[in-house]
Amino acid sequence: MDIPKTYDPREAEQRHYARWEEQNCFAPEINRDANAPVFSIVIPPPNVTGSLHMGHALQHTLMDVLARHKRMCGYRTLWLPGMDHAGISTQLVVSRELKKEKLSRHDLGREKFIERVWQWKHESGGQITKQMRREGASVDWSRERFTMDEGLSRAVREAFVRLYDEGMIYRGDRIVNWCPNDQTVLSDLEVEKVPVERGGKLYYLRYPLKTTDGGSRHLTVATTRPETMLGDTAVAVNPADARYLDLIGATLLLPIVNREIPIIADEYVDAEFGTGAVKITPAHDPNDYEMGVRHNLPQVVVIDQFARMTEAAGADFFGLDRYKARELVLAKFEELGLLEKVVDYEFSISKCERCKTVIEPLISTQWFCRMDELRRPALELMASERRPRFTPETPYEKVYTDWLENLRDWTLSRQLWWGHQIPAWHTSDGRVIVARSEAEARAKAGTDELTQDPDVLDTWFSSALWPFSTLGWPDETEDLKTFYPTSVLVTARDIIFLWVSRMVMDGLKFMDGSPFADVFVTGTVLDKHGQRMSKTKGNGVDPLDVFDKYGVDATRLTLASIGSTDTRWNDTQVESYRNFANKIWNAARFSLMNSEGATIGSGFEGEPASWALHDRWILSRLNRAAQSVDSALAAYDFYAAVQTLYHFFWDDFCDWHIELTKRDVTSDEATPERAAARSRLVTVLEQALRLLHPFMPYITEELWQRLPGVDERLLHTAYAGAQPTVMLTAYPQARIDLIDERAEWEMQMVIDLIKRVRNIRSELSLKPSEEINIIVGTTDERLQSLFGAESLGQIKRLTRAASVAVRPSLEGAPRASARAVLGAGVEVAVPLEGLIDFAQERERLNREREKLQKEAAKLEAQLSNPQFAERAPAEKVNETREQLADIAGRIQALSEMQEALV
RNA sequence: GGUCGAGUAGCUCAGCAAGGCCAGAGCGUCUGUCUUACAAACAGAGGGUCAAAGGUUCGAAUCCUUUCUCGACCACCA
Numbered sequence: 016m017d018i019p020k021t022y023d024p025r026e027a028e029q030r031h032y033a034r035w036e037e038q039n040c041f042a043p044e045i046n047r048d049a050n051a052p053v054f055s056i057v058i059p060p061p062n063v064t065g066s067l068h069m070g071h072a073l074q075h076t077l078m079d080v081l082a083r084h085k086r087m088c089g090y091r092t093l094w095l096p097g098m099d100h101a102g103i104s105t106q107l108v109v110s111r112e113l114k115k116e117k118l119s120r121h122d123l124g125r126e127k128f129i130e131r132v133w134q135w136k137h138e139s140g141g142q143i144t145k146q147m148r149r150e151g152a153s154v155d156w157s158r159e160r161f162t163m164d165e166g167l168s169r170a171v172r173e174a175f176v177r178l179y180d181e182g183m184i185y186r187g188d189r190i191v192n193w194c195p196n197d198q199t200v201l202s203d204l205e206v207e208k209v210p211v212e213r214g215g216k217l218y219y220l221r222y223p224l225k226t227t228d229g230g231s232r233h234l235t236v237a238t239t240r241p242e243t244m245l246g247d248t249a250v251a252v253n254p255a256d257a258r259y260l261d262l263i264g265a266t267l268l269l270p271i272v273n274r275e276i277p278i279i280a281d282e283y284v285d286a287e288f289g290t291g292a293v294k295i296t297p298a299h300d301p302n303d304y305e306m307g308v309r310h311n312l313p314q315v316v317v318i319d320q321f322a323r324m325t326e327a328a329g330a331d332f333f334g335l336d337r338y339k340a341r342e343l344v345l346a347k348f349e350e351l352g353l354l355e356k357v358v359d360y361e362f363s364i365s366k367c368e369r370c371k372t373v374i375e376p377l378i379s380t381q382w383f384c385r386m387d388e389l390r391r392p393a394l395e396l397m398a399s400e401r402r403p404r405f406t407p408e409t410p411y412e413k414v415y416t417d418w419l420e421n422l423r424d425w426t427l428s429r430q431l432w433w434g435h436q437i438p439a440w441h442t443s444d445g446r447v448i449v450a451r452s453e454a455e456a457r458a459k460a461g462t463d464e465l466t467q468d469p470d471v472l473d474t475w476f477s478s479a480l481w482p483f484s485t486l487g488w489p490d491e492t493e494d495l496k497t498f499y500p501t502s503v504l505v506t507a508r509d510i511i512f513l514w515v516s517r518m519v520m521d522g523l524k525f526m527d528g529s530p531f532a533d534v535f536v537t538g539t540v541l542d543k544h545g546q547r548m549s550k551t552k553g554n555g556v557d558p559l560d561v562f563d564k565y566g567v568d569a570t571r572l573t574l575a576s577i578g579s580t581d582t583r584w585n586d587t588q589v590e591s592y593r594n595f596a597n598k599i600w601n602a603a604r605f606s607l608m609n610s611e612g613a614t615i616g617s618g619f620e621g622e623p624a625s626w627a628l629h630d631r632w633i634l635s636r637l638n639r640a641a642q643s644v645d646s647a648l649a650a651y652d653f654y655a656a657v658q659t660l661y662h663f664f665w666d667d668f669c670d671w672h673i674e675l676t677k678r679d680v681t682s683d684e685a686t687p688e689r690a691a692a693r694s695r696l697v698t699v700l701e702q703a704l705r706l707l708h709p710f711m712p713y714i715t716e717e718l719w720q721r722l723p724g725v726d727e728r729l730l731h732t733a734y735a736g737a738q739p740t741v742m743l744t745a746y747p748q749a750r751i752d753l754i755d756e757r758a759e760w761e762m763q764m765v766i767d768l769i770k771r772v773r774n775i776r777s778e779l780s781l782k783p784s785e786e787i788n789i790i791v792g793t794t795d796e797r798l799q800s801l802f803g804a805e806s807l808g809q810i811k812r813l814t815r816a817a818s819v820a821v822r823p824s825l826e827g828a829p830r831a832s833a834r835a836v837l838g839a840g841v842e843v844a845v846p847l848e849g850l851i852d853f854a855q856e857r858e859r860l861n862r863e864r865e866k867l868q869k870e871a872a873k874l875e876a877q878l879s880n881p882q883f884a885e886r887a888p889a890e891k892v893n894e895t896r897e898q899l900a901d902i903a904g905r906i907q908a909l910s911e912m913q914e915a916l917v
Numbered sequence: 918g919g920u921c922g923a924g925u926a927g928c929u930c931a932g933c934a935a936g937g938c939c940a941g942a943g944c945g946u947c948u949g950u951c952u953u954a955c956a957a958a959c960a961g962a963g964g965g966u967c968a969a970a971g972g973u974u975c976g977a978a979u980c981c982u983u984u985c986u987c988g989a990c991c992a993c994c995a
Contacts, residue, residue: 020955208992217995238995251995285994293995302993362994408934410921414990417920421991508990543929545988576930576943581922581988585929587944594957595943605954654931658942673954681953770961776949777961783952815952870939877937882975891937891976898938 018607018721022600024566024593027717032148038738041153043497045743046091048733054085055093055498057482058154059506059514060162062101063136064108067146069540069548069574069584070507072558075152076574077537077653078505082153083709084648085502087746089733093498094153095485097160098141102434102474103197103369109135109433125432125469132433146559151567151712153742158494160485162477163435170484171477172438172451174525179439179449183385184427186439186447190304191379191426192365195322196372199430200381202473203423204513206374208363215239217360218345219290221353222250225266225275234259234267234278235355237289239362240299241348242340244269245328246317247276249295251306254280256291271347272329279310301376314378322375337375382428382437382470389520390419396519396529403504403519403534406651407579411511411536418512427473434471441466479517482530489525499526503533503651511536535651538580545583556584568711569593572661575710578653595661596714599707602669603718606700609680610693610723615701618694623753628765628805629675631758633699636667637706642749644706660707668703671766675809697722701729702747709746716741764798765806768843771835772814775845778859779833786817790832792825792842825912834860834912839904842912853916860916864909867902874899 039045043053056078061071078094086092109132110120120128147154160167178184192201218241224232236250247269252259263280283306284293297307298314307314317328324332324340332340348354365374396402397416405411428437440448440456443464450456457463480488486495500522506515515534522530540556542548548555561570569592576588623631640663647656679692701722708715719725719741727739734743772789781787789810791802802810803821810819825834825844831851832844874895877883884892 018954021957022955236995240995283993288994295995300993300995302995305993363992410990413921417991511990539989580930583929585944588929590957591943594955597957598955601955601958603954608954658931662942669954670959677954773960774962780949783950783960866939873939877976880975884975886975887937894938902939 018604020601020604022566022597022714024568024596024713025563027713028149028151028562028567031713031716032151034738035153035740035742036148036156038740039157040737040740040742041094042155042157043091043093045737046086046089046733047735048089048091051089051091051733053093053497053502054082054090055095055501056082056503056505057095057485057501058097059504059510060097060099060160060478060481061143062104063098063140063161064101064104066142067150067558069556069558070537071143072150072570073537073540073574073577074505074507075147075150076571077535077578079150079152079571079712080575080653080656080709081503081505081648083712083742084746086153086742087705087708087731087744089731089745091497091733093155093158095158095160095498096144096147096152096154096156097481097485098144098162099474099478100161100163100434102429102431102471103199105132105136105140106431106433107197107369120432128432149559149562149567151571153712158485162474162481166487167477167480167484168435169451170480170488171435171472173489174480174521175438175472175476176449176451177525178384181388183388184382184449185385186380186382188378188380189383189424190298190301190376191381192374193320193377193379194367194370194372195320195375196370197367198320200379200426200428201367201374202426202475204475205368206365207368209366211239211362211364215360215362217289217358219355219357220244220270220294220348221355222267222269222276222294223353224262225268233353234262234292235290236292236294238294239360240341241344242324242337243296243299243317244294244344245272245324245332245340246296246298246315247274247294248297248307248312248315249276249279249310251279251281251284251293251295252291253284253286254282256284256286258286258291270351270353271344279306279312281306281309298378299376304376304378316378318375318377320375320377322373381426382439382468382472384425384427386422386425386520389524390422392523393516393519394419396523402529403515403531406533406535411508411534415511415516419516425473427476428468428470429473430469431471434474435477437468437470437472439468441468475513475517478514479521480525482518482522483526499530500528501531503535504531505535505537507539508536533651536579538577538582540577541581541583543583543585548584561586561589565589565593566596566713568714569596571712572657572710575653576657578651580654595665596711598665598669599704599711599714600718602664602673603700603704603721605673606680606693606696607721607723610697612685612690613693613697613723614690615694615697615722615724615729618691618698623755628758628761628801629672629809630695631753631755632762633667633672634753635755635758636663636672637699637702637747638749638751638753639663640667641706641747642751642754645749657710660710664703664707668699671762672699674813678808678812701725704741705744705747708741708744712742719744761797761801764837764841765801765810767837768802769810769813771837771843772816772845775833775835776814779847779850781847781850783815786815787845787847789814789816789819790825790828790844790846791819791821792823792828792844793821793840794823795840798841825915828915830915832915834915836863836905836908836912839901839908842908851916857913857916860909860913864906864913867906867909871899871902871906874902 082092082094113119192206194201217237217239219235219237221233221235234250250267262278265278266275267278269276295303295306297303297312298316299318315327317325318337319325322337324335326333367374438450442460442462448456448460450459456465482501483495483499486492486499488495518530540548542554546554569589572592573589640659643659644656676692676696680696682689704715704719725739730737730743731745737743793799799821802819807819825842828844829846831848832846833856834844836842878895
């Protein structure tokens with residue numbers, strides 16, 4: 016048996032994924048149990064332009080842990096992968112490529128350009144799917160989907176037509192967020208508010224009153240965008256503002272353009288802000304637009320789609336960039352003596368989330384979706400059933416609900432070429448026909464003279480259908496019936512609105528049920544300074560580098576521990592899990608080096624009571640761990656699950672169980688006892704590998720395959736007939752009957768004794784080679800036989816003691832002994848003639864005693880408080896009394912030990 | 918402006934929803950070990966007035982209030 020001393024992750028990572036994939040282990044069809052429960056997850060489809068970052072790695076790890084766990088529990092498990100066509104991003108990527116050839120998309124024309132995008136997709140898109148294989152993600156590649164697939168495109172058209180027919184989608188002129196750089200409209204969610212850089216200014220402009228008597232009164236308005244005054248069609252004041260009561264209804268003469276505009280009254284105006292008078296530009300400001308609608312004000316468009324001034328802005332301004340126009344307007348006001356003042360003012364402006372260009376609000380004809388009827392069922396579902404159930408519940412449940420409550424109409428159209436073209440056709444006589452296909456449109460229109468609407472849909476329109484469009488909707492496929500609704504959605508928090516809420520609304524609309532029961536929101540991986548990792552900052556850590564350096568399994572454990580917490584990334588964490596992987600490797604190495612004659616699943620015959628203490632103990636610990644992991648995963652507490660597994664494997668199994676069992680399994684004689692001990696060891700190891708598998712798929716598979724005699728009989732019954740693999744074994748379910756409190760207590764006493772003696776060895780600087788003798792004083796008969804017989808050999812071996820004498824007390828132990836207290840009534844002495852410095856030893860015991868005395872003082876204070884006995888539960892009071900008694904006993908013992916040293 | 922979260926050992930984080938088991942883990946630190954699975958290890962040790970101040974309670978890291986410091990999200994005050 017030649018197993019290297021160090022685990023090499025790369026080898027295992029290369030070996031197993033391809034085999035799992037070839038043998039169809041990831042497909043739900045691998046499950047042969049007709050009555051198997053179903054578990055399904057759809058992946059949040061990454062952008063086809065994207066490459067793997069830590070956020071993906073985090074999500075994927077959590078989803079994979081859940082999927083592998085459920086699969087091992089016998090669920091018919093589907094984790095469906097796929098990608099999003101990512102309209103703007105992808106169009107930009109390909110446009111950039113074209114630019115290298117000195118071409119623009121317009122040179123190619125729409126059709127050729129789209130062909131080019133598909134070509135790009137096939138050649139360079141979807142990097143991320145290759146990277147997901149490295150992660151070990153157990154997704155069913157046979158069901159991989161892309162939002163621009165024909166099937167999903169059909170779903171998009173179907174959904175659009177249905178919503179249109181029900182009057183929820185409409186086309187109209189409204190003020191929208193326009194990106195002058197990308198030349199498209201954007202939804203509110205694609206716009207970000209950023210504090211204006213280099214300090215904002217608020218400009219106070221005077222507008223002269225039109226008077227018949229030639230007077231020179233004026234009204235001052237405050238604005239952050241002076242250039243828009245060219246499009247002003249009114250000035251508004253609050254109807255309750257006493258200062259302006261007499262001016263309501265009067266007329267102003269708009270400077271520079273000399274247009275007559277009215278002074279109107281509107282509740283919207285805040286009298287406290289600025290001068291209490293607001294210039295109204297209905298064509299270039301969302302609020303002014305609303306007010307314009309209320310007051311029937313004309314809309315004068317002075318800025319065009321390139322953010323340049325239009326002809327309507329006047330000859331002096333025509334063609335000027337908006338910011339140049341601002342300077343010119345200010346100069347002219349200055350010249351006219353109408354610029355009252357300029358003050359510093361901090362405010363935020365809207366920018367295109369993608370290209371950071373300042374948004375220009377423009378009136379334009381777009382497609383919109385009314386959200387009222389869509390959101391109502393979602394809000395009702397949350398109110399009545401609290402679905403979907405968010406983890407963590409705070410703040411996400413509230414964030415989600417608040418957003419739905421304040422939702423406004425969704426701008427659906429985009430002026431792009433890459434995406435789902437809107438299924439609407441225009442007739443030459445100006446009618447608009449919405450249909451599932453051009454043929455259907457022709458039939459509806461009664462003419463063949465149709466032009467399809469050039470716009471495409473917001474990428475998120477197709478994403479919103481993802482949980483059912485990927486399963487075949489609108490057809491009633493088997494997959495749809497089986498896997499919808501999905502079990503849980505795992506996602507980052509930044510797309511709760513963009514994606515999660517819209518999936519819920521569309522799921523309720525088209526499938527009559529929420530697309531998932533639970534939503535798990537992952538934390539954010541931050542850099543060491545607590546900053547978000549981002550491409551522009553260049554502070555990201557590449558998961559692939561981490562995989563290379565520490566292995567996939569170690570990285571997965573780190574990510575699983577992160578769960579829903581925002582965490583600063585640090586390599587040392589991964590390093591410690593790499594060490595853990597190596598620990599597993601070596602524990603297996605030891606087991607395998609001593610596995611001749613061993614059979615997995617045997618060695619535990621007969622009644623548990625007949626087994627050795629350490630065997631009862633490890634099974635108790637194993638089942639306890641299984642229980643903890645199970646409840647942790649049910650609560651999506653990945654951190655707790657990892658901690659449990661880590662400490663079970665390292666502390667219980669490696670540090671104690673392997674050590675306790677070492678002599679039996681390494682014995683030179685091939686006795687039946689040795690074979691049984693070896694069988695028990697590999698049996699426990701095999702169970703441990705199963706427990707670890709969802710978190711550490713590679714190392715567990717690598718080692719499992721090396722275990723003696725692994726074959727298809729070890730598989731979960733649902734996977735009968737599959738090739739042997741740990742990923743299709745049954746996940747260990749806690750057997751309550753094997754959780755043995757008594758055995759755990761007894762084992763703990765043995766462990767404590769060994770630790771006490773080791774502590775003495777260390778404090779007195781005894782060489783490891785130096786043999787000692789141990790005297791234990793206790794009147795407890797069980798402990799007497801435990802220390803004196805049952806565990807005697809183990810205690811001797813693990814403390815390197817020549818003898819262990821068990822007596823009712825330490826009385827008569829040599830004066831020159833190091834002593835310690837295990838608990839009330841259990842004491843230990845190690846005779847060390849010539850090695851004990853009595854003063855030092857007394858001091859050591861004194862330190863111990865002082866610690867205990869502090870504790871005792873606390874408890875005494877508590878007990879002497881009459882209120883405590885009165886108000887605290889009796890159980891608590893008793894517990895405290897017992898504690899104090901125990902401590903008092905130990906203090907007493909320590910005092911006597913000190914006296915014995917005098 | 919609104920809403921919410923976080924501040925616990927040198928570092929990264931648990932614990933807090935249902936208050937009581939001397940406040941936990943990993944890494945780092947100190948001491949000693951190549952004890953035939955593992956030095957990426959083993960054995961042992963030290964380290965925190967749980968951001969600050971009040972309050973509720975027999976009892977608070979955990980509940981309440983205020984303050985300070987970070988952070989996130991939402992927002993139509995020009």
